[in-house]
Amino acid sequence: MKILAMFKSCIRDRFVSQLFLLFLFFLVFGQAAVAFHQQWSPIEIDDNISYLLDDKSIYKDGYNIIATVGLFPHRPIASNAALVVSASYLVKINCIAKSLIVKQGSAFADSETEGAVLDFDAIKLYSALVAKDVDAKLIDRLCMGE
Known part of the structure; x- marks a missing residue:
């Protein structure tokens, strides 16, 4: 037993x-x-707003990308990182650098954009591809009027 x-x-x-x-x-x-x-999180400029920029329009050359802009918290920000392309949106990273620096992150665009983080010299080229009326309000809001 x-x-x-x-x-x-x-x-x-x-x-x-x-x-x-x-x-x-x-x-x-x-x-x-x-x-x-x-590992990544949305760009947060205002505690009440997360900016996820994606597939709202198509480039004039017909190239459509669906992307999300986010931050890698473990990487430092490149100085004067110029812009992130997400669909037709151009976001000037240097004009929102204060928010990014607080997060200790760097600009990130997902793999579908195939290297959509561009250097500062590319702003004029890509600005020519984007309809201003689509992006003006978003860029103004992200850049706080700059």
Whole structure:
């Protein structure tokens, strides 16, 4: 009888230990998923506003991209980073640098844009491709009237 009780106890203890290991696995997996998800976050200029810029229009050359502008919190900001292209939106990073510097992040555009973070010299070229009436209000809002 004692042997049967010990066997049941061992099985129960093994089950409990397996449940505990399963719990640890999901805990670690969940933490890794959260860490990966938090790797970038939206550009936040105002605490009440997150700016996710995406697929509202098409370039005059017909190239349509769907992109999100975000920040990598672990990377420093390049000085005078010129702009981020997200669909037709051009956002001058240097005019919102105060917000980005506070976040200790850098400009990021997702992989569908294929390198949409451009240097300062490209502003005139890409500004010519974008309809001003589409972007003027957004750019003014992001740049706080600059």
